[in-house]
Amino acid sequence: MLMVALIVGGLLLLFAGGEMLVRGSVGVARRLGMSELLIGLTLVGFGTSMPEMVTSLQALSDDAVGLSVGNVIGSNVANVLLVIGAACLISPIITHPRALARDGLFMVAATVLFAVVLWFDMFTRLVGLGFVAILIVYLTTSVILDRRKNSPAAVVHSGEAEVIETHEPLWLSLVLALAGIAGVVIGAKLLVTGGSDLARVFGISETVIGLSIVAVGTSLPELVTSIMSAAKGKADVALGNVLGSNIFNILAIMGVSATVYPFSVIGQPAASGAKPVDVQALEYAPGESLVGMQDMGALALSVFLLVLFAYTGRKLARWEGAVLLGAYALYMALSFNLLPHFGDLV
Incomplete structure (x- = not known):
């Protein structure tokens, strides 16, 4: 079962590499005098998202568009339903609406923007540069606003960095960061190869593999960070991290x-000489979107x-965490056709 070994090995390397990268880069930043606020805003976010980044790029380089886009959508769904749900079961999360308002509203806006671009299939190089430019403006504005006195968001972002405990010397932090990068790159290659093979062997779309196995694997850094935050009594930091x-x-x-x-989410006919693919088994015929309404829903x-849950009641209770986990289990069951789809019941 080579493909199973590739997937398991890829997930392990992504997890270990992501952890080493975050720990090493945060350690280097502290040795160089970077503030906890800036570390929390930039390095922690980039570091925990690096497995998704490298995996998506690797998937696109292998023409596995469904796996790449599915990874991002699935990771965002898993971050909320799985990561926050699990953290809530460990410890109810006390929320501070003022501290999370800006990031929460911006996440909603970014999600709406992503849905629009996905709907009109506009993943061009210009749009990609626009996404990066928006992120830079957001980070720059956040740093400026959070440096003001009594900024509630600054407490959350600083807390994201403080959860990462590092005591290594500069040279060891550099080694950890470089080893983390290598682990993430190799792990992404193994995971994409194994995931693509799994899709072909079992007739599952690459999008579903990206939404499930790959997404959960690349979300492990967020899961670990959030659980650590909840265990240390900084559950609001876990929410801010997500x-x-x-x-x-x-x-x-x-x-x-x-x-x-630059890519398209519209399924393309198989290239000349390519291995025949059972379109019905993969659910997405040429001319149809690789991402279904169920996934965007x-x-x-x-x-x-x-x-x-976060902005009402000022607390994410354990029962709300159970609801989130239940919703994730239902979504995975529908994705793998373990339950009848709503359209099949009509």
């Missing part, structure tokens, strides 16, 4: 991906539930 990660996933990953490899539902 908001930031979802913003990075859309603007940074899709932006860089479209800039490097899951993304919209996750955002709605997060906003509803």
Whole structure:
């Protein structure tokens, strides 16, 4: 079972590489005198999203568009329904609406923008550069606003960095960061290869593989960081980390991906000489979108539930965490056709 070994090995390397990259880069930044605020706003967000970034780029370089886009959508859904749901079960999350308002509203806006671009299939190099430019403006504005006294958001972003404990000397932090990059790159290659093979062997679309196995694997850094935050009594930091990660996933990953490899989410006929593919088994025929309404509906539902639970009642209770986890289980069951789709019941 070579493909299973590739997938498991890829997931392990992505997880270990992502952890080393975050720890090493944060350690280097602290040794160079970077503030906890800036570390939390930039390095933690970039570091925890690096597995998704490299995996999506690797998938596009292998013409696995469905796996690349599915990875981003699935990671954002998993960040909310799985990561926050699991953190809530460990410890109820006390929320501070004022501290999370800016990032929360910006995440909603970024998600709406992504849905529009996806609907009109506009992942061109110009749009990709636009996504990156929006992210840079957001980060610059956040740093300026958070440096003001009594900024509630600054507490959350600084807390994201403080959760990462580093005591290594500069040279060891550099080694960890470089080793983390190597682990993420190799892990992404193994995961994309194994995931593509799995899709072909079992007749599952690459998009579903990206939405599930790949997305969960690349979301492991966020899961670990959020659980650590909840265990240390900084559950609001866990929520802030997920908001930031979802913003990075859309603007940074899709932006860089479209800039490097402009792509289309409309299924294309198989190239001459390519292996025959059972279109019905893969669900997406040429001319149809690789991303279905069910997937975008899951993304919209996750955002709605997060906003509803986080900004009402000032607490994410354990029962709300159970609802999020239940919604994720239902989505995975529908994705793998373990339950009848709504259209099949009509």
